[in-house]
Amino acid sequence: MSEALRFELLGPQRAWYADRPLDLGPAKQRAVLAVLLLAAGRPVPTGQIVEAVWPEEAPVNGPNVVQKHVAGLRRMLEPDRSPRTPAQVLTLTDAGYLLRVAPESVDVTRFERGVQRARQAQAAGRTAEALAEVHAALERWQGEPFTGFAGPWFDAARHRLVELRAVALETRTELELAAGRHGEAVGRLVELVAEFPVRERLRLQLMLALYRSGRQAEALAAYRDFADLLRDEYGIDPGEPLRDLHQRILRADAGLLLPAAGPGPAAPSAVPPVPPAAVPSPAPSTAALVEPVGAARSPVPDMSEPLRLPPPFPTASRVPGWLSVGATVVGALCSLLSLGLLAWLVVLLYGIWRRSWVTLLAAGYYLSVAVGFMVVFSTDKEPEEFSVPEDVVGFTWLFTWLVSVLHVVLLNGRLLAWLRDLRRYRPHATGRRQRREHARHLLHHYPSARAELRIGRPDLPRAYDDGGLVDVNSVADPTILGLPGLSPAQARHVVLDRRLRGPYGSLEELAGRCHLPSSTTEPLRELLLFLPPEPSPAPPVWSAVPGRNAG
Template structure:
C-alpha cells in the first residue's frame, strides 16, 4: 500500500486509489500520516481537524473516523480486533507503516541524500501539486510549509548538481521558471546568474541580479543576501566558475518524515477578571482602585502588583489632601480652588488609569499562562512535579 500527500491525500492499493470516506475522515488520516510512527493524542487530532469549532464529543467522533479508516486500510481485519495499521496506544493513535511507502518520505530522502541530479529530479517528480491540498488549519499549514521548504531546497540542490556537470546553457530556461515559482530563494537566483554568466550572457546575469534586488527592496525593504552579493561580484569580475557555497539540505531524522508543529496554545482571555479590573475603580469612584491589584498580586504571585496597589492608594490620599487643604468657599457654590481642581483631576485620573492598567494586567496574565503551557509542552514538568511557570 502506498500513501501520498504531495498533492491531494490519497492511498493506493495495488495502484488503485482507495475511497477514504468523508472529508473529516481524510483529515484524521492526514494527521496520522504526517506523524507516521508516532502516537497522536486524541485531543491533538481534534485540534488539528476541527480547529476552533470542535465537536461536543470529539473523542467519540475521532473513534468513529478511526473505525472507518481501519475498514478502508485494513479490510481483512476481523471485526472487534485491535488494529495493526492504525493502532491505539496509551499515548494516542499511531499509523504504523511497516512494509508500506509514503511519497513524502521518498521525496525527502532523495532531496537530501541522493548523490546525482537524476535521483534528485526523480524525487521532485513525485510532487503532484500543493502538498496536502484541500486540508486547512494551522496543523496542515505547518506541515505544508515544511514540505514546501524541502521542495525549494531540492530544486536548488538539483540545479547545483547540474551546474557541476557543466549544463549551463540548457539550465537557463528551467532556472528562470524556478525563480518565478520561488522568488524568495536566493540560491535559485544565484544559480540562474551563474548559468547565464557561464553561457556568455554576462549582461543578462547582471540584469538578473538587479531584478532580484528590485524585488527584495520593493517587497521587503531589504538588500540581497551575501550569496547573491558574492555571485554578483564574481560575475562582474568575469569569473567563469562562480559556484556558490554548497547548499546544506534540511536535516531529516530516520525514518525520514515530516513532523508538524504542535497545535498552537489558544490564548483564553479571562473576561470575568478583566471586567473586575475595569469596573472596580470606576464603580467605586477610584476609592477601590487598589483592590484589584492586591487581588492580582496574590492570585498571580506578582509582587510588583502590590507596588501598583500602593501607588494607586497613594494617589487617592494625595487627591483627598488637595481637596481638603484648600476647599471651595461655602458662599460661592460655583468656585473651585486650584488645589481642589487638582485633587479632583488626580481622583478621576486615578480611576481611569487604574481601569486601563487593570485590563492590561489581566490580559497579560492570560498570555503568561499560555507561554507557560507552551513551555510545559516542550520541556515537561519539573522534577518535583510542578509545571514550568512563565512570567517569573
C-alpha cells in the first residue's frame, strides 16, 4: 500500500495513491501529515506534533486531538482497510507516530538526494551528469513549501528547504558557467539576485556571466549596486572573492574568460571559488527534519572587513507562560468573587483576544444570566415569595456561576502544560534559545561570522554569546565528551567515529553512524551545528593563474 503513495510538499501539499489524488482533509490534519512526512520512517513523539501544529496555544487535550487527526489520515491513506484491521501505513509506537512510506515517495527527499548526487558528480568532474541531476531536482519545486502553516517549526523547515534550493540554484549556475553557457545564464541570474539579494555567490556569478558575455560595464555596475546595498543596509563591504573579481574585471583580466577548447589537460579555473554556504541545521524548538545524509559541504571563505551585527533574528510573538497563567488566575478569581456577575467581562476579553465567535457567544450568555439575576433579585422579596420562573433564574445563575469559573480556567490551555513543566522551568531558557537563533541567523547571512565570532566553539576564547551552540565537526574532543545526555561510552564513540570517518552532515547521520537512540539525540538538536571543518590557512588556488598579479 505504502509503495503506491506519493506526496508533494514543495509547493501546494498534495498526495496520490497510484494515480488517484487523495483528499487530505482540514488544515490541522494536513499540518500533522506534513510533520510526519518530514520524518518519514522515523517515529515522531506526540508532544512534538502538538508543538509544531499548535505553536501559539496547544489544546488542553492535545494528544487526543492528534489522535483524532491521525484517525482521519489513516482512513485517507488506507481507504480499503477494515475498521477492525490494524493500520499498516501510520502506526503508533512507543516512541510516537510512525509513517511507514518509502522515503522516495516524498518529493522533499527526492529533491535533497538529487542535489546531493549533483554535488557528488560535480566534485568528480562529471559536469553534464551533475547539471542534469540538479536541473531535475529543481524541477520538483512547484512553489513555497508549507504555505498556510505558521509557527517556528514550519518556519524552520521552510527556511532550510529554501536555503537548500538556493544552494542548488547556485550549483546549477556554476555548472552552466563551466560549460560555457554564460549567455543564457545572465537572465536567470538577474531574477535570482532579485529573489536572494544578499547572496554573494549569485552576485559573483552574475558579474562573471556579464563579463564573459562582453558586458564589462554592466558587470562593474552589478558590483557597485551590491556594495552600496551592503553598506547602506548592514554597514559591511563585499567579501574578498567578490572584491578580487571586481579588480580583475577592472583590469580586463583575460584569465577570467573560458579557455579555448582543444587537446591537452584542462586549464585551471580562473574564477575565485566561492563555495556554497552550508545548509543550516534546523532552528531550535523544531521537530525532526529530514536532511540528506553525508551532503557535501565546502569551507566558507572569510571576509576581511569587520562584521556588524544585524537586528536579532525575528522570533514568533508569544505571550509569556507566567503572564498567561496569571491572567487565567485573575480571571477565575474575578468570576468567583463576583458570584459570576463579571464572568461575562472576562470571557468577552478572551473572545476578543482569540477572535473566537463561540467565546463571544458564551460571554453574551453569561451577560444575560447576570442581567436576569440582577433584575429578579434586586427586589426586597422574601424567599417564599419567589415564583417558579424566578426560582429557575436563581438555579440557572448558580449553575452558571460554577461553570463560568471552570470555563475561564479551560480557556487557557497553556495552564495545564505550564503546571506539568513547572519542575523543568528555567527562566534563562528563552534567552539562550533566542541567542542560538540569532547566531544561526548570522551564520546563514554572514558566513564570515563563524571565524570572527567563533560561533559554535566553546573550546576557544571569545566574546560573543551564541547561546551554547556546539560545532560538532570542529570542536575539540573534550567538548564532545561533555555534551549533555551522552554517556561516556557514547561520547567516546562519537569522537572516534569523527576521527575515522570524517565530519557529520546532519543529526540523523550522527545518530546513524554512532547508533544513538532518538531519545538521546533529539535534545541535542537545538545545540549542535554541522558546519564543514574549518580549513587550515592556505594560499588561494587561483593565485597561480597567469595575469593574476599583472597590472
